[in-house]
Amino acid sequence: MQTSIATVCLSGTLVDKLHAIADxxxxxxxxxxxxxxxAPQTPEEVRALCDRLGLRIALYQPFRDAEGVTEPEFAQVLRRAEAKFELMDRLGVDTVLVCSNVATASIDDDAVSAAQLARLADLAAARGKRLAFEALAWGRFIDDYRRAWRIVERADHPALGVCLDSFHILSRGHDPADIERIPGEKIFFVQLADAPLLSMDVLSWSRHHRLFPGEGGFDLPAFVGHTLRAGYTGPLSLEVFNDVFRQTDPARTARHALRSLTVLEDALGTDARPVPAPHELDQVEIKAQDTDAVAAVLERIGFAPSGRHVTKPAWLYAAGDARIVLNEHNATGTAPHVAGFGIRVDRPEDAAARAERLGAQRAHRRLLAGETDLPAVLAPDGTEILISGPQSGAAWPGEFAGGHGTPDPSIRGIDHVNLTEPAADIEEAVLFYGTALGLTRESSAELAGPAGLVRSQVLRSGDGGVRLALNVVPPLAERTSTTQRHAQHVAIACDDLPGLIGRARARGLRTVPVSANYYDDLGARFDLPPGELERLREAGLLYDRDAAGEYLHCYTETIGTVFFELVERRDRYDGFGAANTPVRLTAQHLSH
Amino acid sequence: MQTSIATVCLSGTLVDKLHAIADxxxxxxxxxxxxxxxAPQTPEEVRALCDRLGLRIALYQPFRDAEGVTEPEFAQVLRRAEAKFELMDRLGVDTVLVCSNVATASIDDDAVSAAQLARLADLAAARGKRLAFEALAWGRFIDDYRRAWRIVERADHPALGVCLDSFHILSRGHDPADIERIPGEKIFFVQLADAPLLSMDVLSWSRHHRLFPGEGGFDLPAFVGHTLRAGYTGPLSLEVFNDVFRQTDPARTARHALRSLTVLEDALGTDARPVPAPHELDQVEIKAQDTDAVAAVLERIGFAPSGRHVTKPAWLYAAGDARIVLNEHNATGTAPHVAGFGIRVDRPEDAAARAERLGAQRAHRRLLAGETDLPAVLAPDGTEILISGPQSGAAWPGEFAGGHGTPDPSIRGIDHVNLTEPAADIEEAVLFYGTALGLTRESSAELAGPAGLVRSQVLRSGDGGVRLALNVVPPLAERTSTTQRHAQHVAIACDDLPGLIGRARARGLRTVPVSANYYDDLGARFDLPPGELERLREAGLLYDRDAAGEYLHCYTETIGTVFFELVERRDRYDGFGAANTPVRLTAQHLSH
Structure with a gap:
């Protein structure tokens, strides 16, 4: 599969973009x-740069408003095309995208469009060029790829074919199966874009909200499958107009874009390897120059120090299956934050290879004699992911020696990890964590906080053993608020939260205060058993309920940029108490 | 007219919001x-705070999913309502918004909804409370205010009336004229929100994109007129869900919100004063610690130094009707930027009073003997607006003495001023400049630059004598680019740009280079007269054309955060050469 991308997807100058794409x-x-x-560069310079970078220029685009026009207008079209074919000669590209007329079309007649495209194709053929005709979703008359193909078929010119863009076809709900009725050699180009399933005018949707494959609601593997079965052998080229990607680092967007094509390729089965699904969150690593304050909170929660690492300034705190490593190695000047987490899988090396195939860097871990080799990769946001297997997962805690004390027996494990991502990086993070770790994207929520709406995207493994939430901070609030920006947290699952919180408080744990008004409202919303509301109020716990079960939770104070949630899931409750988030965000906001 | 606003419009905690609203x-x-x-405050504390701040709590909202339900569900509704009426007692508010059922409605029957609302109203009346029933635009069964009124009419209960929200009515295209068929005393509350005319699902539109009156596409004066003619005498209350306002300074948003009601009040004619329309841009003030570099560029363009101010470290540069004041007064440490501009009107004090009525601060200007008194106000973005009249406009340049030299005769005046606004502040800036200066909002454009899409909003006086463009910088690009953030500029109009630019170049003026590819494309797009393309290329000028005329322009280098555009309008061309903006933005990006 040849991979391609349109320069319009990226920010920067043309030269910036070409470097990012090649890199x-x-x-x-x-x-x-x-x-x-x-660009200040001549077409010849751009051509030479692409040659040096090993990039083929597969398409020049777009040539607009070419057909369905009056004869005097068409004379101007030919004049304009002549200049563009000359430019394409200088640039060294043989195919130009001709999109269906939006602005000047006045004649709604296949015969006229076919005849005009054939005359344009004559001119193109004389210069060794080809036209890829595309039906825009908002074309004045031609807005359906099937009509574009009928016109191309009717024109019957060797220099004229179609360009198929997944957005223009799927946004209109047109059945892509008819692609298979087009001979493969007449499909001159295929452009791919995904998009969220929004109900809005198709032009704004297209110009601002396109996404890379796998990030939206379109079935792109099926779409590409139709083009392959039709016999298309050209590049799969990304054309994604997106307000965020236009503003952010082109090198990072280009890596992200290629990752989306890799995921698509895997989905097509051309290079399919089963993704090893993770069973559980094996550990969370919190890093800081000084982790003492975190250690104190963990001990108050009920963790016991399980020892210091034999060679590194790192400490393991454990309780039940929850393991938290406090790491002061290479952390000069940094406040406590979630630096990484571990997942337990069946075949760790396969999982690491999968992540690397998706563009993750292998993390360097110095391995001394007797230490367990846990493969580790870096997510695009810099989070380190340690991958353990059945043996190594059991072995690595043994590297920590000198533990003491007994953990609280109520603690079971790590329920979920919640990371924050800048608005610019959320699509990349969701695509990476989802596909590299084999997690399923659940519906996202928008949670109102005092500094804006926080978008939250949950990813989970099939059996719920691994739950990861990614929160997007309101971008404008970064100017005024530091509270929500860093709201990473680690949620600890327990069996009996009222019991645990009583003991934890006795050990000195402080939790985020819950307003009295919250309990008044809780009593109005839920018809709780007698005494239950009072018990929750006295314990300072938040509560949620759905048809499947109940959720009790509370939050510790924030240390550096990390805090802990304590949760008890009753029956089959599978949410995160989202309705309580505004109360938590306000309380945290007030405590800063 | 009583003014009111919902706390949901603003960011921050409840106490932050109440202070901002009162202030x-x-x-x-x-x-x-x-x-x-x-909120950690009890309802009693909130009530006491509102009392102290002089704020009446006019409404408690929302009470959801109250009617159209089964009897067991309705028993829960009554239970929930009982708790909320008790809360309202503590808060000291007598009206609650009851919105039409979205989640639990199962019975689509006016009789059932009316009977249930009447029973709820019985409960309310017993506690001295009233219910304002509102049809949400996305109500499960009741999504039209006329149906909500039919149900209220049928229930015929003194404690039950309707709430009318402009968004829910106008977003659905429902005719607001039928409001006049509702007796005024049965309209318990009126909520106002404007919105851009988007084609998208109404729930997302409502939750994220509402605007204050006058900022969107709804005819709110007409809407309010209907409620007043119906006999409504209660408050006009803003309920604007907007992602930006949720993230930004609540005090500033509250002032902005109240300004929108003032504009609405004026439009209703209850306190109408004609806005003095400005005739021309009288001056532009550029401030810096050291303005020498700006002076050098102005002299190269063809301005002549018209003298130094008699009492301040400020210099006037003039040519034709273009007057630019370079001000070093109180500018320690600042780079050159547009600090203010002057408008010429018939009655300066009326114009200043109008701006003050819209929340602008009067700017302090120390007036010494013999100096002209130009009233000045500060726009919300800090720009100083000096207001001159027929006499004072002729007089103030006389305060500058010691000028020499002759300006280039081709220069005519100031064509337009282009200010940049952070994304968070654009709606406020457009509302303020438009209404305070009596300018008309023209359609906005989105211009692609190397660091993202730049949204540009043009405001102009009726005769085009004052043109102001407000550009919004891509918010995420602020992290990576400094180029576009500060792209303020002043456009100088001239008669013969090719002649002027030749002389200016001879005086040493440097302009932003235009790519050779631009001229190749220009030749393809426009069938220019023989030799014209070469003349433009040699002069380094950008070109645009529409049905009314032609536009020639070019840009100087940037000094500090300001640059100059030189423009020649031929015939009745009335645009800004927007098609050339990407070329200019890229060239500026490359020069940094």
Whole structure:
């Protein structure tokens, strides 16, 4: 599969973009005309740069408003095309995207469009060029790829084919199965974009909200399958107009973009390897120059110090299956934060290879004699993911020696980890964590806090053993608030939270205070058994209920940029108490 | 007219919000339940705070999913309502918003809804409370205010009336004229929100994109007119869910919100004063610790130094009707930037009073003997607006003495001023400049630059004598780019730009380079007269054309955070060469 991307997907100048695209490892590129026009480089220079970078220019785009026009207008179209074919010669590209007329079309007639495209194709063929005709979703008359193909078929010109763009086809709900009725050699180009399933005008949707494959609601593996079965052998090229990617580091976006094509390729089965699904969260690593304050909170919760690492300034705190490593190694000047987490899988090396295939860097871990080799990779957001297997998962805690004390017996394990991502990076993080760790994306929620709406995306393994929540901080609030920006947290599961919290309080644990008004409202919302509301109020616990069960939870104070949640899931409750988030966010906001 | 606002409009905690609302000058407030629930203050404390701040609590909201339910469910509704009426007692509020059922409605029958609302109203009346029933635009069965009124009419209960929300009515395209068929005393509450005319699902539109009156596409003066003619005498209350306002300074948003009600009041004619429309841009003030570099550019353009101010370290540069004041007064440590501009109107004091009525602060200007008194106000973004009249406009340049030299005769005046606004502040800036200066909002454009899409909003006076453009910088790009953030500029109009630019270049002026590819594309797009393309290329000018005329322009280098555009409008061209903006933004990006 040849990979390609349009320069319009990325921020920066044309030269910035070409470097980013080549560095990420793409085979080819679509040159978006406005990028070339604004560039100080001549077309010859751009061509030479692409040659040096090993990038093929697969498409020049777009050529607009070419058909369905009056004869005087068409004379101007031919004049304009002549200039563009000359430019394409200089650039060394043979295919141009011709999109269906939006602005100047006045004749709604397949015969006229076919005849005009054939005359344009004559001109193109004389210069060794080809036209890929695309039906825009908002074309004045031609807005369906099947009609575009009928016109191309009718024009019957060797220099004229179609361009198929997944957005223009799937956004209109057109059945992509008819692609298989187009001969493969007449599909001159395939462009891919995903998009969230929004109900809005298709032009705004297209111009601002496109996403890379796998991030939205379109079935792109099925779409690409139709093009392959039709016999298409050209590049799969990303054309994603997205307000965020236009503003952020092009090198990072390009890696992210290629990752989406890798995921798509895997989904197509051309290089399928089963993703090893993780069983559980094996550990969480919290890093800081000084982790004492975190250690104190963990001991108050009910963790016991299980020992110091034999070679590193790191300590393991454990209780039940919850293991938290406090690491002061290479952490000069940093406040406590979640630096990484571990997952337990059946075949750790396969899982690490999968993550690397998706562009994750292998993390360096110095291995001394007798230490367990846990493969580790870095997520795009810098989080370290340690991968343990049946043996290594049992072995690594043995590297910590000198533990003492007994953990609280109520603690069971790590319920979930909640990381925060900047708004610019959330799509990348969701795509990476989901596909690299084999987690399923659940519906996202928007939670109102005093500094704005916090978008939260939950990812989970099939059996719920691994739950990861990614929170997006309101971007404008970064200017005014530091509270929500760093709201990473680790949730600890227990059997009997009222009992645990009583003992933890006796050990000195402080939790985020819950307003009295919250309990008044809780009593109004839920018809709780007698005494239950009072017990929750006295214990300072938050409560949620759904048809499957109940959820009790509370939060510790924040140390550095991390805090802990204590949770008890009753019966089959599978949520996160989202309705209580505004209360928690406000209380945290007030405590800063 | 009593003014009110819902706490949900603002960021921060409930106490933050109440202070901001009172400080802005509102009469009343709607308490949004989640704000109260999350607050550590008791309802009694909130009540006492509102008393002290002089804020009446006009509404408690929302009470959801009350009617159209089964009897067992309705028993729970009554139970929940009982708790809320008790809470309202403590809070000292007598009206609660009951919105039409979204989640639990199973019975689509006016008789059932009316009977259940009447029973709820019995309970309310017994506690001295009233229910304002509102049809949500996405109500399960009741989504039209006319049906809500039919149900209220049928229930015929003194403690039951309707709440009318402009968004829920106008977003669905329902005719607001039928409001006049509702007796005024049965309209218990009126909520106002504007919104851009988007084509998207109404729930997302409502939750994220509402705006204050005058900022969107709804005719709110007409809407309010219907409620007044119906006999409504209660508060006009803003309920605006907006992602930006949720994240930004509540005090500033509250002032902005009240300004929108003032504008609405003026439009209703209850306190109408004609806005003095400005005739021209009288001056632009550029401030810096050291303005020498700006002076050098102005002299190269063709301005002549018209003298130094008699009492301040400020210099006037003039040419034709263009006057630029370079001010080093109180500017320690600042780089050159547009600190203010002047407008010429018929009655300066009326214009200043109008701006003050819209919340602008009067700017302090120390007036010494013999100096002209130009009233000045500060826009919310800090820009100083100096207001001159027929006499004072002629007089103030006389305060500058010691000028020399002759300006280039081609320069005519100031064509437009382009200010940049943070994304968080654009709605406020557009509302303020438009209404305070009597400018009309033109359609906005989105311009692609190397660091993201730049949204540009043009405001102009009726005769085009004053043109102001407000650009919004891509918010995420602030992290990576400094180029676009400060792209303020002043456009100088001239008669013969090719002639002027030749002389200016001879005086040493440097302009932003235009790519060769731009001219190739220009030749393809426009069939220019022979030699014209070459003349533009040699002069380094950008070109645009529409049906009304032509536009030639170019840009100087940036000094500090300001640059100059030189423009020639031929015939009746009325745009800004927006198609050329990507070329300019890229060239500026490359020069940094």
């Amino acid at each position: 990420a490892g793409f085979d080819a590129v679509e040159v978006f005309e406005p990028d070339l026009i604004a | 802005a000058g509102f009469d009343a407030v709607e308490v949004f339940e989640p704000d109260l629930i999350a």
